[in-house]
Amino acid sequence: MSLLDSLISVVSSPMLQRSLIAALVVGLAAPVIGTYLVQRRLSLLGDGVGHVALTGVAMGWLVGSWTGAEPNDAYAVLGAVIAAVIGAILIEVVRSRGRTSGDVALALLFYGGIAGGVVIISLAGGTNANLTAYLFGSLATITTGDLVMTVIMAAVIMAVGIGLRTALFAVSQDEEFARSTGLPVQVLNILIAVVAALTVTVSMRVVGLLLVSALMIVPVAIAQLVTSSFRRTMFTAMGGGAAVCVIGLVITFFHRLAPGATIVVLAICVYAVIAAVRPLLGAGRGRAADPHPDMDDDVNVSKAGAQE
């Protein structure tokens, strides 16, 4: 009974309601763009953008302290959005130029983003403690205004990511062919980068910049263990993302745990369990179906030993 009582108290608390809705919405939206990133082998783009966004947060803080804004992090999210978009486009430009230098360029962005954020926040008269909320998430302090913003941004992400699914899949799956069809590949690539940047900033609230990428990538990693098509991978990942976000958050209502980290640990546990169980489930199926394609032999064998 006590569990039910606590659940009722949770549902009746506006603060917890807000955080639950935010977790649900972000859990749904983050894997949408994560699916394209995994397809493009850019799983770490979210991390790079997250690090750069920290500089944006600090910049916003600095502008806030100059203009005497109340509260002084009023521009932090705006700064994060701008920095994340610029960072994502930079990474995309580096990627499209060839991979050799891209690796180092990504590393520079990672370190530059974090170091820049810490230096600028001290310039702004803040401390590293002020950054913690952005680094590890701050679901508990979400206001109604924040929630509305989160829902709008998540809606934009899902509209682009699901609405332009075939085109975005085309450029992620085979860029060379996509260019030959006349699709504006560069525009679509930048669109993916920009939507990824928006995803990073919208997820910042829930799990924090350091763990943003996990919310985008781990549900996709879970989904691709059990699916066989791109479309189903995306929708399974969305469902899985929403489920781990909500369940992870509910766990923290009953135990004193950090919500962002709990969500990510839960997601990775789900991945581990499914990865471990899958061979057992697949074993029966695998034996029934011959995994080899039906092919004629390339050589002439005297006895018909193998079937077809």
Next chain:
Amino acid sequence: MSDLISVTDLRVDLGSATILRGIDLTVGEGEVVALLGANGSGKSTLMRALLGLVPISGGDASLFGISVRNQRRQVPWPRIGYVPQRASVGSGIPATALEVVLTGLLHDRRWHVPRGGRTRALDALASVDLADRAHSPLHQLSGGQQQRVAIARALVRAPELLLLDEPMAGVDRPTQATFARLLTTLQSEGTTVGIVLHELGPIRPLIQRCVVLRHGVVAHDGGAPAPAPGHGAADHEHVHLDHGRHEPTDVREAVTPRSLP
């Protein structure tokens, strides 16, 4: 008969190396042309330059009378189908053959699968004998089947000009047979076809015209040339161990000096 492909004094440099120079070539409507040449002779690069996938440094190439170099946006891309050399399997996200073929329905002004697109994609898969594999993830298909998916992805566009880059390299016999049959059908329907090939092999009777590249220049343009000694035997399987490795198929490889002959 109008020229679908027109190339004048084309020059392509990748990095510091000149891959193609002084290429002149016209292909008229309904022609089936094979582009032959040794590894590294520039035949793939010529096809990719035609499609605007590698930058043109000199001269010009036109498709349907429109310059690929200067008016790339005006080129009627929906009328062109392309089958790249290596069908990309993509990464960890599984994608079905059908999903891949559906991407062939897109072009510069169409970013969505049109009404009836699914049926067209299934028909295209059936035309390469893969109707039963439509919902199989690509990574579960053999190399030859993946190549056929790439061909179906180009065919679903119902192209007037079909360009294929080494469609026969290292594929199994069913794929070769499917391809030869398909080529006959396309020819009878009046589709213009350009094929980059290593050697003519089983499709020799279907090819009226061969363009042979050697060291980045056109060495022959006309009827099918006799195979080099040792390459002519009927049972000769022309897939070298190093196949494709010496051909500068993209910029990254081409700027590395050791990838050049």
